[in-house]
Amino acid sequence: MKDLPSFELLVDSFAKLPGVGRKSAERMASAVLDMPQEDAEQFSKSLIDAKNRIHPCPNCGLFTEKDTCFYCADESRDHSLCIVVARPKDADAFEKIGVLNCVYHVLGGLLNPAKGIGPEDLAIDHLVERIQNEGIKEIVLAMNPTIEGETTSLFLAHALAAVAPEVKITRLGYGLPMGASLDYADALTLQKALEGRKSL
Ligand SMILES: [Zn+2]
Secondary structure, eight states: OOSOHHHHHHHHHHHTSTTOOHHHHHHHHHHHHHSOHHHHHHHHHHHHHHHHHOEEOTTTOOEESSSSOHHHHOTTSEEEEEEEESSHHHHHHHHHHTOOOEEEEEOSSOOBGGGTBOGGGTTHHHHHHHHHHHTOOEEEEOOOSSHHHHHHHHHHHHHHHHHOTTSEEEEOOTTSOTTOOGGGSOHHHHHHHHHTOEEO
16 A cells, blocks of 8 residues: 555554564555444554553562552461562463462563663562561572573572571472473463472
């Protein structure tokens, strides 16, 4: 289609989504043109509403639309067991298998000296505060099995052992292939990795 700058902008927007190439983005933009006006307006409204209303939980960093997230607010959960993840979507992987009725802590990334991401860029101080304030007894380090994930796990294990020696620090057991991503791991592999978690 020629001379349709609005269409091109829409294609550019869809192409920013993960896993969407130019061809797919063009198909999506065409589908928007075919939508009833009402559906297109609802589509754009839901995008803006989600962006405006959803924010990180000030306590754990998972997404919420309220003051505190679903997990932190749930008193029936075991608040003494905390799975530490790099990104909010990694917590979803554990929630899907539903083995541990625990709470979470999102670091906001992984250590990566090449990209200039150091400990001060991650929510580590806040994790230490939570250990002290919330009676956390076990921390499960659940980073993706990549070089950055390993580096971050080792750093955290040392840092936490120094400031909170009473807390048990574990990491996921073997079974996750190196370079894998937690959100793509199948439920059984993830469950075995969790059950086989090892003390550091
Ligand atoms: Zn929370």
